[in-house]
Amino acid sequence: MMILEARDINFRYHPEARPVLSDLSMGVEKGSITAILGPNGAGKSTLLDLCLGWKQPSRGSMLLQGRPIGSYSRREAGQLISLVPQDERISFGYSVIEYALLGRAPYLEQLEMPGIKDRAIAEHALEKTGIAKLKQRPVTSLSGGEYQLLMIARALSQEPSIMLLDEPTSKLDLANQRRVSTILASLAQSGVTILFTTHHPALAAAIATHLVLLKEGLLLEAGPTEKILTGRNLSRLYDVPIHVRSVEGKPVIIQE
Amino acid sequence: MVKLLCALGLVCLLSLLAGRYPSAGFTAPSTFIHDRLARNLLLSLRLPRLIAALLLGLALGAGGTVFQMLFSNPLVEPGFLGVSQGAAFGAAAAIVLGGTAAWLIQISAACFAFVGLGASYLLARHFRFGGWTLRLVLAGITVSALFSAGVGILKYTADPMSQLPEITFWLLGGLWSVGWKEVLSVLPVVLLAALLLFAHRWRLNLLSMDDRTAFSFGIAPVRERLILLAAATAATAAVISISGMISWVGLIVPHMARKLFSANSRWSLPGAMMLGACFTIVCDTLARTLLAGEIPLGVLTSFIGACFFIILLTKKSTKRGR
Numbered sequence: 126m127m128i129l130e131a132r133d134i135n136f137r138y139h140p141e142a143r144p145v146l147s148d149l150s151m152g153v154e155k156g157s158i159t160a161i162l163g164p165n166g167a168g169k170s171t172l173l174d175l176c177l178g179w180k181q182p183s184r185g186s187m188l189l190q191g192r193p194i195g196s197y198s199r200r201e202a203g204q205l206i207s208l209v210p211q212d213e214r215i216s217f218g219y220s221v222i223e224y225a226l227l228g229r230a231p232y233l234e235q236l237e238m239p240g241i242k243d244r245a246i247a248e249h250a251l252e253k254t255g256i257a258k259l260k261q262r263p264v265t266s267l268s269g270g271e272y273q274l275l276m277i278a279r280a281l282s283q284e285p286s287i288m289l290l291d292e293p294t295s296k297l298d299l300a301n302q303r304r305v306s307t308i309l310a311s312l313a314q315s316g317v318t319i320l321f322t323t324h325h326p327a328l329a330a331a332i333a334t335h336l337v338l339l340k341e342g343l344l345l346e347a348g349p350t351e352k353i354l355t356g357r358n359l360s361r362l363y364d365v366p367i368h369v370r371s372v373e374g375k376p377v378i379i380q381e
Numbered sequence: 382m383v384k385l386l387c388a389l390g391l392v393c394l395l396s397l398l399a400g401r402y403p404s405a406g407f408t409a410p411s412t413f414i415h416d417r418l419a420r421n422l423l424l425s426l427r428l429p430r431l432i433a434a435l436l437l438g439l440a441l442g443a444g445g446t447v448f449q450m451l452f453s454n455p456l457v458e459p460g461f462l463g464v465s466q467g468a469a470f471g472a473a474a475a476i477v478l479g480g481t482a483a484w485l486i487q488i489s490a491a492c493f494a495f496v497g498l499g500a501s502y503l504l505a506r507h508f509r510f511g512g513w514t515l516r517l518v519l520a521g522i523t524v525s526a527l528f529s530a531g532v533g534i535l536k537y538t539a540d541p542m543s544q545l546p547e548i549t550f551w552l553l554g555g556l557w558s559v560g561w562k563e564v565l566s567v568l569p570v571v572l573l574a575a576l577l578l579f580a581h582r583w584r585l586n587l588l589s590m591d592d593r594t595a596f597s598f599g600i601a602p603v604r605e606r607l608i609l610l611a612a613a614t615a616a617t618a619a620v621i622s623i624s625g626m627i628s629w630v631g632l633i634v635p636h637m638a639r640k641l642f643s644a645n646s647r648w649s650l651p652g653a654m655m656l657g658a659c660f661t662i663v664c665d666t667l668a669r670t671l672l673a674g675e676i677p678l679g680v681l682t683s684f685i686g687a688c689f690f691i692i693l694l695t696k697k698s699t700k701r702g703r
Contacts, residue, residue, distance in 0.1 A: 181595050203599015213594055216453045217644040219586065230587050231599030238647060263644070297529040302520075 127152035128287060129176055133185035136171055140183075145171045145276040146342045149185075153335070155286075157294050158309060158319040158348075160329035163339035164363055169322040170211075172339065173289050176320060177208055177372030189287075203231030207283035209276045209290040218263035221275060225260075226249055241283075250281035255304055269296040277305065281312075290314065290321035294328060306332045326367070330354055338362050382642070385655045392659050396431050396666040402557060405670065425560065433559040434665040436571045437624050438634070440616035441659020443578050445631030446500065446638065446650050447613040450585040453604050455639075458631035459617040460608070462517065463524030467497025468621050470528040472551045473535040476544050483558060485623040487566070493528070498610070500524045512592065513522055553678025554625035556665055559686045567619040574616035578650065579610060585646035627679050629686030630657055636693055638641030660685075 148170045153159050153176075161169045174180040175187050178194040187194045189205065197205070207228065225247040226239045230370040233239065239247075250277055251257040254274045259267065271297045279286065280288055293309075294302045309319050309332055323329055329336060329350070336353040339344040346353050354376055359367040366381040385482035398407045402422055412419045444459035452461070459465065471493025504520035511519070513667045532552075539545040587598050588606055595602035621627065661678075664685060666678045 149397070161682075174593070179593050179598060199596075199601050200599045203584075203597065206593065206597070208597035210594055213591055214453065215590075216455055217450075217589060217639065219644045223586070223643070223645045227587055227590070227598060230584075236580045289597075 127188075128155040128157050128190055128362050129153040129320070130188040130191075131172075131175065132183065132188065134172075134175060134182045135184040135186065136168075136175060136180065136182050139145075139262040140151040144183075144342055146175075146182075146339075149339075149342075149344045151337055151344060151347045153318060153320055155318055156313055156316050157334045158313045158332055158335035159321075159335040159337060161320065161322045161337045162324075162326060162329055162359075162362060163322075163345075165324075166341075167339040168342045169339055169360060170291055170343060172337075173208075173291055173320070173322055176287075177206055177289055178202055205281065205285060206287045206289060207280035207285035209273075209280045209293055211289065211291040211295060213276070215264055218265045220261050221251065221256065221264060221267070222247060223276045223283050224275060228279040246284065247278075247282045250278040251275075253281060253308060270301050271299060273297055274301065274305070277308065281300050281308075285317065287318045287320065290319070292323060293321055294323070294325070302328070326359055326378045328352070330369075330378060382394075382648070382652065385652065385659070387643075389655050389659050390664075391618065391660050392667070392696070393431060395663050396434075397427050399666050400427060429561045429564045430556050430559055430567075430669075431662060432564050433485040433491060433556050433620075433623060434662045436567065437556070437620045437627060437656035438630060438659065438661030439654045440620040440636070440651035440657075441569050441627065441633040441661070442655075442694055443575055443650060444617040445657075446635040446646060446653040447585065448631070448633050450589040450646055451610060452518060453589045453591070454518075454664065455636065456632070457518075458629075459613060460525070460628070460631065461526055462501040462521035462612050462614070463497025464494045464617055465621065465626060466532070467496040467500075468527035468618060469552060469626055470517055470531045470535070471496075471626070472622075473532050473539075473548045476547045476551070477535050477539050481634050483563070487513055487563070488624060491618045491622040494614065494621065497524055497528060498614045502607075513557050514592070538539075550677070551625040552679075553665040553677035554621075554627040554682075555622055555668065555675065555677045557669070559623055563623045570619040570672065571616050574612040574619075577612045578609060578616075579654070581605075582650040583645075583647045585609070589646075598626040604678070625679060629690075630661060630682050633686040633693075634660055634692050636690070640693070657677045660661070 128184040130152045131149055134146055135144055160174060163169050170185045171180065175182055189197060221292065226243060229239045229247065230258040251260055253278050256271060256278060257272050259271060264275065294305055297305060311320055333350050335348065336350050337347045338358060345362055346358050355370055356368040368379045370377045370379060400408060402419060408419060413423050421683060432514045441459060448457045448459055448461050449455050468490040471489040472486045475489035479485045482503055501520040501524045504523060505516040508516040508520060536545060537546055539548055587595050588602055592602050634657040635653045638649040638656050642648040642652040664681045665678050668681050
């Protein structure tokens with residue numbers, strides 16, 4: 126079952142501007158881990174923004190559970206989809222737990238404040254991402270990697286059905302990359318749909334069940350990882366010779 | 382927080398007792414029972430002025446916190462978005478073109494404060510550069526500069542014997558002309574705006590994030606920001622219409638509140654409201670009692686505020702980003 130579906134999506138910033146995405150159709154299966162791969166400027170983040178509902182397509186439609194995303198109330202959409210941005214500027218020294226609690230907003234009324242239950246959920250999210258020991262630290266004192274894990278924890282606090290992640294491992298060391306991969310895999314097992322952008326085909330090969338290859342705003346290929354992850358497809362995508370070999374049953378990306 | 386509330390109560394009490402009648406210093410409470418003039422002084426002058434100072438500090442403290450959170454920038458204050466300069470232009474225009482009637486100056490200042498906000502908003506919509514917050518900030522700077530030029534022209538054309546001193550005093554800021562009439566004219570606006578902001582205090586944290594992230598929390602960030610901006614501007618415009626330009630309170634008080642309580646606006650907003658009230662009451666009490674003549678309140682808040690800011694930013698314990 127497709128939980129998220131793009132139908133003939135076109136997107137441009139201004140009517141006169143060149144299209145960022147053209148005639149794109151794709152679907153994201155419930156409980157899958159889908160990686161969006163593509164070179165810089167391919168439209169990966171724009172596609173993520175369209176899935177979030179933050180941007181509206183110039184033509185075509187984005188469907189969430191079969192309904193146009195725009196037909197959901199903001200709160201409903203916030204309970205269904207959470208976002209882990211690539212980076213964000215933070216000017217105030219919230220504590221880590223206060224920051225994670227922001228993810229509870231879609232479950233609160235306009236004037237309501239987070240309660241004990243919300244705090245327990247946020248603390249659980251911090252434990253899951255391995256940063257519970259930092260919960261009283263100001264976010265402004267965290268390293269780039271810790272901050273990225275915190276953004277994932279905040280998105281987990283949102284208890285979403287779909288989690289969108291923009292370059293989720295760009296600032297993480299190998300151990301934390303592995304931790305994030307494990308978290309995403311366990312979330313998918315529990316029914317959460319994961320859609321993330323990445324510049325690293327190796328990460329996509331390691332955890333994604335499905336791939337979407339984007340180039341210059343056009344959909345090059347989309348489908349199950351084992352079918353799409355080929356040297357030919359990656360070479361076409363990045364315009365450099367790339368080979369995919371199988372080592373002990375796992376795909377290994379080799380660039381010439 | 383409870384300690385601060387107690388401190389505010391104490392500051393209010395001391396301010397009511399402080400003055401220069403019957404002699405400079407604190408008046409004994411029993412004097413107000415026996416001395417009719419002292420009682421009149423308390424009820425007709427000191428009490429409305431105290432309430433005005435309280436509302437002024439509360440509005441500027443809350444406004445400063447709201448502006449800093451909404452623009453995710455700890456260096457902005459309610460003077461942003463052309464609000465203060467708009468009010469200054471409105472007051473100067475009323476003095477030059479309409480005379481020196483206090484009500485006319487107040488209405489004109491409050492109206493032009495909103496014109497400043499509206500012009501900044503409309504200009505930001507037409508800017509073709511940067512995100513919404515940056516465009517709003519740039520539009521605010523532009524509108525402030527235009528109003529500032531307007532104030533300069535009005536000062537240049539003003540009668541140097543009557544109108545120019547009036548404009549200068551208004552720009553220096555002070556509560557010497559405030560009575561019950563002025564207090565009651567701004568009380569409903571300030572209280573309603575403060576209640577709205579207080580009710581949304583946790584939500585300000587969400588709105589301090591960039592638009593895309595705030596949107597992902599299931600809120601409508603642009604609409605909510607505009608509502609809270611309008612409330613903060615209404616409170617600010619109302620108080621500066623009776624006090625004139627009072628600088629630094631809206632900048633320094635939110636910093637103090639974050640340092641004393643938390644960066645979380647659930648605590649820092651009510652903290653800034655009470656701290657702002659304490660700060661302006663203390664400054665206004667000093668302004669009217671320190672010398673035989675009155676010191677302009679705006680001068681005193683700027684001096685104390687700037688000194689405090691230097692200490693705050695040079696102290697070793699200052700945490701990054703707070």
